[in-house]
Amino acid sequence: MKKGEKRKLELLQIAYRMFITRGYENTSVDEIIEEAGIAKGTYYYYFESKEAMLEDVISMMIEKEEEKAKAFLEADVPIPQKLVGIVASFRPTNEEQTIGDALNRPENILMHDKTTKMLIEKITPLFSKVVESGIEEGIFECDNIPERVRMILILSDALFDGNGCSQNDVIVFIDLIEKLLGAKKGTMDFIKELIR
Amino acid sequence: MKKGEKRKLELLQIAYRMFITRGYENTSVDEIIEEAGIAKGTYYYYFESKEAMLEDVISMMIEKEEEKAKAFLEADVPIPQKLVGIVASFRPTNEEQTIGDALNRPENILMHDKTTKMLIEKITPLFSKVVESGIEEGIFECDNIPERVRMILILSDALFDGNGCSQNDVIVFIDLIEKLLGAKKGTMDFIKELIR
DNA sequence: ACTAAAACCGACCGATGGTCGAAAAAGGAG
DNA sequence: CTCCTTTTTCGACCATCGGTCGGTTTTAGT
Numbered sequence: 001m002k003k004g005e006k007r008k009l010e011l012l013q014i015a016y017r018m019f020i021t022r023g024y025e026n027t028s029v030d031e032i033i034e035e036a037g038i039a040k041g042t043y044y045y046y047f048e049s050k051e052a053m054l055e056d057v058i059s060m061m062i063e064k065e066e067e068k069a070k071a072f073l074e075a076d077v078p079i080p081q082k083l084v085g086i087v088a089s090f091r092p093t094n095e096e097q098t099i100g101d102a103l104n105r106p107e108n109i110l111m112h113d114k115t116t117k118m119l120i121e122k123i124t125p126l127f128s129k130v131v132e133s134g135i136e137e138g139i140f141e142c143d144n145i146p147e148r149v150r151m152i153l154i155l156s157d158a159l160f161d162g163n164g165c166s167q168n169d170v171i172v173f174i175d176l177i178e179k180l181l182g183a184k185k186g187t188m189d190f191i192k193e194l195i196r
Numbered sequence: 197m198k199k200g201e202k203r204k205l206e207l208l209q210i211a212y213r214m215f216i217t218r219g220y221e222n223t224s225v226d227e228i229i230e231e232a233g234i235a236k237g238t239y240y241y242y243f244e245s246k247e248a249m250l251e252d253v254i255s256m257m258i259e260k261e262e263e264k265a266k267a268f269l270e271a272d273v274p275i276p277q278k279l280v281g282i283v284a285s286f287r288p289t290n291e292e293q294t295i296g297d298a299l300n301r302p303e304n305i306l307m308h309d310k311t312t313k314m315l316i317e318k319i320t321p322l323f324s325k326v327v328e329s330g331i332e333e334g335i336f337e338c339d340n341i342p343e344r345v346r347m348i349l350i351l352s353d354a355l356f357d358g359n360g361c362s363q364n365d366v367i368v369f370i371d372l373i374e375k376l377l378g379a380k381k382g383t384m385d386f387i388k389e390l391i392r
Numbered sequence: 393a394c395t396a397a398a399a400c401c402g403a404c405c406g407a408t409g410g411t412c413g414a415a416a417a418a419g420g421a422g
Numbered sequence: 423c424t425c426c427t428t429t430t431t432c433g434a435c436c437a438t439c440g441g442t443c444g445g446t447t448t449t450a451g452t
Binding site: 224225226236237239240245246 | 409412
């Protein structure tokens, strides 16, 4: 029971690295097993298919990020910053930039799509909780919170993915968040400083 | 010069039909050439690759829809309805439903992605023009029009694609459009009737 | 030591997108 | 019509890829 799990994790990490650097479509199963030093049969002993492995890799990726996001939930910062922090946890800006780059390469649409969907599913409840507490504090005022949150997340993904966005995009995006959540104008202005 | 173009168009139409019914990934070049009754070499005489052909097919699709949308631009209907009409021109709801269905099948992400990007690029200027005339009429009031329009389009694509959306999604979406464009509350309520 | 289950192996397979050199058609020009 | 060039067509062939399968080795429990 132990050995198997370890090997699977090892394969997952190798695949993760290769998917990021060479892209999902450009990485063949043959290359993965060569890098891992195992036979084809072994690979398919652990994964039903290449795509199934991709899903596992993405899950692994996201679990890590989710913990970071949850930490933000309990941090002692103003609510608007909390929101941005949660989103930022999932959208790597530091040395992990390569992930974001990889996801936006045209050959990785499948990976990007799966990641985005999983991500939005994971973040929405966290984000919604923060918005709720914001409403209690009187910072926000709105109904249908999860729906509003989802739209914000969809847009943040579409806007800030790869092909940078204009200053005007940011301005409108901030305006949109404030209006969507019923916040006072300027509440989210600090975002402007964070993006560039 | 004539024969070649005709043959290319013929192949494009065959491919279009097959991509829609069987999906892009599920349609092999072999199947296309069999249906067309030509040899492999001939196919690659007209198209650099299967993916290049996909782009041609999509361009063809979109050109058709764009004309419908332009007709709406000059139609004699209220501005809010004009907006919806333009978007609707591109999002088939009638007998062409199959297109929308096909685009949302998981195996067609590539096609869907390419279509969406091309579509948004095409619609944004048309949509923006209508919003501008809406501002002149005092119905809307906002700046950064193209950016706002793009966000609306991105969301309409993400929300109304395949996996139906809840009633709340629609309510929030309407609220969002009105606030983004600076319209009076209720201006866009008629959308509720159109979606189902 | 025996055995069942877990882990591993690699030859093999069908399908796919794509290549290539050569053969037909088509189209002038003399 | 003939000769030559250009366009179009052909189909055998190829490399690669994801995936299968029957069998072997390792591991672990009794």
